[in-house]
Amino acid sequence: MYNAGDIRVEDVPEPTIQEPTDAIIRVTYACVCGSDLHPYHSLEETPEGRRMGHEAIGVVEQIGSDVARLSVGDTVIVPFAWSDNTCSFCRDGVTTSCVHGGFFDGASSATQAEKLLVPQADGTAVVIPEGTDESLMPSLLTLSDVYLTGYHAAHKGGVEPGKTVVVIGDGAVGLSAVLAAKQLGAETIILMGRHEDRTTLGREFGATHVVPERGEEGIAKVLGITGGEGAHVVLEAVGHMPAYEQAYGIVRPGGTISRVGVPQYEDAPVGFASLFGKNATLTGGPATVRAYLEAALPQVLDGTIDPGRVFDRELPLDEIAEAYRLMDSREALKVLIRP
Amino acid sequence: MYNAGDIRVEDVPEPTIQEPTDAIIRVTYACVCGSDLHPYHSLEETPEGRRMGHEAIGVVEQIGSDVARLSVGDTVIVPFAWSDNTCSFCRDGVTTSCVHGGFFDGASSATQAEKLLVPQADGTAVVIPEGTDESLMPSLLTLSDVYLTGYHAAHKGGVEPGKTVVVIGDGAVGLSAVLAAKQLGAETIILMGRHEDRTTLGREFGATHVVPERGEEGIAKVLGITGGEGAHVVLEAVGHMPAYEQAYGIVRPGGTISRVGVPQYEDAPVGFASLFGKNATLTGGPATVRAYLEAALPQVLDGTIDPGRVFDRELPLDEIAEAYRLMDSREALKVLIRP
Numbered sequence: 001m002y003n004a005g006d007i008r009v010e011d012v013p014e015p016t017i018q019e020p021t022d023a024i025i026r027v028t029y030a031c032v033c034g035s036d037l038h039p040y041h042s043l044e045e046t047p048e049g050r051r052m053g054h055e056a057i058g059v060v061e062q063i064g065s066d067v068a069r070l071s072v073g074d075t076v077i078v079p080f081a082w083s084d085n086t087c088s089f090c091r092d093g094v095t096t097s098c099v100h101g102g103f104f105d106g107a108s109s110a111t112q113a114e115k116l117l118v119p120q121a122d123g124t125a126v127v128i129p130e131g132t133d134e135s136l137m138p139s140l141l142t143l144s145d146v147y148l149t150g151y152h153a154a155h156k157g158g159v160e161p162g163k164t165v166v167v168i169g170d171g172a173v174g175l176s177a178v179l180a181a182k183q184l185g186a187e188t189i190i191l192m193g194r195h196e197d198r199t200t201l202g203r204e205f206g207a208t209h210v211v212p213e214r215g216e217e218g219i220a221k222v223l224g225i226t227g228g229e230g231a232h233v234v235l236e237a238v239g240h241m242p243a244y245e246q247a248y249g250i251v252r253p254g255g256t257i258s259r260v261g262v263p264q265y266e267d268a269p270v271g272f273a274s275l276f277g278k279n280a281t282l283t284g285g286p287a288t289v290r291a292y293l294e295a296a297l298p299q300v301l302d303g304t305i306d307p308g309r310v311f312d313r314e315l316p317l318d319e320i321a322e323a324y325r326l327m328d329s330r331e332a333l334k335v336l337i338r339p
Numbered sequence: 340m341y342n343a344g345d346i347r348v349e350d351v352p353e354p355t356i357q358e359p360t361d362a363i364i365r366v367t368y369a370c371v372c373g374s375d376l377h378p379y380h381s382l383e384e385t386p387e388g389r390r391m392g393h394e395a396i397g398v399v400e401q402i403g404s405d406v407a408r409l410s411v412g413d414t415v416i417v418p419f420a421w422s423d424n425t426c427s428f429c430r431d432g433v434t435t436s437c438v439h440g441g442f443f444d445g446a447s448s449a450t451q452a453e454k455l456l457v458p459q460a461d462g463t464a465v466v467i468p469e470g471t472d473e474s475l476m477p478s479l480l481t482l483s484d485v486y487l488t489g490y491h492a493a494h495k496g497g498v499e500p501g502k503t504v505v506v507i508g509d510g511a512v513g514l515s516a517v518l519a520a521k522q523l524g525a526e527t528i529i530l531m532g533r534h535e536d537r538t539t540l541g542r543e544f545g546a547t548h549v550v551p552e553r554g555e556e557g558i559a560k561v562l563g564i565t566g567g568e569g570a571h572v573v574l575e576a577v578g579h580m581p582a583y584e585q586a587y588g589i590v591r592p593g594g595t596i597s598r599v600g601v602p603q604y605e606d607a608p609v610g611f612a613s614l615f616g617k618n619a620t621l622t623g624g625p626a627t628v629r630a631y632l633e634a635a636l637p638q639v640l641d642g643t644i645d646p647g648r649v650f651d652r653e654l655p656l657d658e659i660a661e662a663y664r665l666m667d668s669r670e671a672l673k674v675l676i677r678p
Contacts (some may be wrong), residue, residue: 087567089592097592097617156618229427253428253436254627259615266610271602275623278436279495282609285618288593 001050004043007321015109015117020066021084023121025058025076029141030111030337031311032323033080034171035262041326049122053112053337054080054104057128057137061115069122070147075132076125076299077112078118079115080104080145085123088338095290098123103286112320114339118140126293132301137335138298138308142176143293146334147307149260149277150176150237151296152287154184157233157258161185164226167207169237170198170335172310173204173260176223179307182206183299190225192246198333201309215242219249230255236284237261241268259284311336340391342384346660349388354448354456359475360403360423362460363398364415368480369450369676370650371662372419372600373510374601379663393419393443393450394483394677396467396476400454408461415464416470416636417450417457418628419443419484424462434629437462442625451659465632471640477647477675478639479640481515482632485673486646488599489515489576490635493523493625496572496597500524503565505589506546508576509537511649511673512599514544516574518646519544522638523570531557531585537672540648554581558588569594575623576600580607598623650675 001007015024030053043050056078060070070076083090083098090098100120102112109117118124128140142148151175159165165186167177170193181189182205191207192214193199199210211221223230230252234244239261247257248269257280269275275282299305313332316321317339326332340346344621354363369392383513395417399409400559409415422429422437427644429437439459443449448456457463467479481487498504499589504525506516509532518527530546532538538549550560562569569591575582578600585595587608596619614621638644652671654662656678665671 066350092593094593094618156620254431254433263610263615266608266612267606268609269605270607270609270621271605273605275621276598276602279433279622279624279627281495281620281622282614283618283620283622288618 001039001043001046003045004041007324008049009318015115016086017062017064018117019119020064021120021122022064023060023067023070023118023125025056025078025116025118025288026061027056027058027111027116027339029057029137030339031055031141032327032335032337033145033318034173036324037328038264040099040328046297051108051110051113052105053110055141056111056116057144057337058116063121067121070125070127075128077128077140077144077293078116078125079293081286081289082120082124084116084120085290090123093288093291095288096286110147112317112337113114114317124290126297129301135299137203137266139306140309141336142307142310143214143289143296143300145287146172146310147176147179148289148292148296149173149287151180151292152289153177153237153258153260153284154180154234156283157235157256159186159233163185163232164188164189165233165235166192166222166231167235167237168192168243168246169261170195170202171237174306175202175310177237177260178207179205179305181235183305190222190231195330215246218246222250226252232256233258235260239264240299241265246267248280251278251280253278256281256283260287306322310334314338340378340385340389340487342380343378343382346663347388348657348659354454356401356403356458358458359403359422360459361403362399362406362409362457362463362464363401363456364395364396364417365400365455366397366450366453366455366678368396368476369678370394370480371659371666371676372484373512375663376667377601379667387508390447390449390452391444392449394480394485395450395454395455395544396480396483402460402570406460406572409464409466414467416467416479416483416632417455417464418632420625421457421459421463422629423459424451424629429462432627432630434627435466435625446628451655451656463629465636470626475639477650478645479674481646481649482628482635482639484517484626484628485511485649486515487628487631487635488512488626490519490631492516492574492576492597492599492623493519495622496574496595498523498525498572499626501526502571503527504572504574505529505531505561505570506574506576507582507585508600509534509541509574513576514541514649515646516539516576516599517546518644520574522644529561534669554585557585561589565591571595572597574599577604580604583607587619590615595620595622599626654675
């Protein structure tokens, strides 16, 4: 990406092993993330270009001398953040804060490409069992970010059986949050979104109610559905201030707002009139995908969940500029890329 | 209180039962709260005066026709907020959001007085067993607010055995938070405060470290003590922005900031650079004292905890203006009032 809206596919030098903990994979599945649309709207002119993409499945082509858990030829899922999976924060499950960690986006290595350098490969990549059906690959790809980001929201929000959950946002992360809330046993799942094709998938994923209204109107609607009490858990999958304001308007006293939409603001209301007065909890952050990946993998393999349904288009890497355009114009929910 | 710094003791009409759920108590123990100092600094001229105080022990003198759990002559603890203890929010433990609830401060009824009207008396007041030794009354009085506010911070923050906890603020609430964190099994308790007589009591309550430095210096000191990792839980017992900034500077990735200092701000940093990036959780609010009171009462009666040690002075009600002055000038930590 050279500028807002300016996506080019170019030949660059092949990546090479830099550290003994690196691996190089040939990317077989990648995709465009909702968060890729932020620079697509706002990137300033960048003469050297910015490499894009942070979700991938691929085949290991080369490993550094310290890589012990991966072998050349393994098919692996690569989460959007690398991590050693052994440091104190990783052991706590906060893999996105790994002391040797980092994020693919904007880094020298990115996944909307034919080849990808994976740092901390042993800690980062998770092997997909040999012989796994190709039809499962889109769902497995969602374990690199989108589904497990929705799951992170639900998990951090404390979703459990009997809870009333509101999901703000009907993008791929919001729909994934619906699916995750359902998996965790939520009784009532209210999806706030206004795109009917998306909310239809949301209902199939487990939403019991859809509220297309926003702002004060949307808040009133949710309060109505919850008998005036509000939601135990609000999963905020947008990242803009109106969604945040909506969240504290509908959270029940003592409830939790869990954010996974990357906040496009730094300051926000947290005082007596918003969070404090009703003992509301604010949580969330970059999804610790790696910490959830091994538990989610068998759920996809045995068909318990099919989060890959968020992909409604597929394009070759050469046409990735069109993928951005389709997602930006909301003609596509999420586009699968085949390098 | 008629104005900032203007405290007067005046005769007012005796309270009378207004609702069948009311009770009237003769106040035997009251006190001045750190939060009373906010209007003491900033109240604008109020010709009709503002009644003050929200912590009390007293003897039931009169009950409304619907009051069933209390009898005339009972000695009771009255928390700073009244609640029916039966509504949906009370059953969740969020008694400060009771649908029939309210706060004594600033209301027509307040505890720095000889008599107190207690709304929702059955839900609100908790009986102290007959024959309880008078020497325990100061500790029992802390169950109306200060100790259980510290406990609320620790409980909402998820303090548990093995955790590293930082308490910001060496006022009576901060010291109570130290005692509560110790009760909940915290391994390391770092008290940030600079008043040596207070931090000495903090050490006796369970603090393992005292950090007098503030701001960047204080953050560096705490990071040093925690091996560069930060604290699992930060209990913020001040309510001003510098304390909040300190809190997100020292919280460990994936950790929790729990606030009980009433925030003197509405907006605060919560974005990628403060809370979101490190998956920090922000929680807390007005302490749901009533929800904890029945469990804490036997702990005081059997001597497990002695939170009444935060009282370092005692004055008759007539001299309450001096009590405010002593606390404001930090000559006293917390003043017990005997009406």
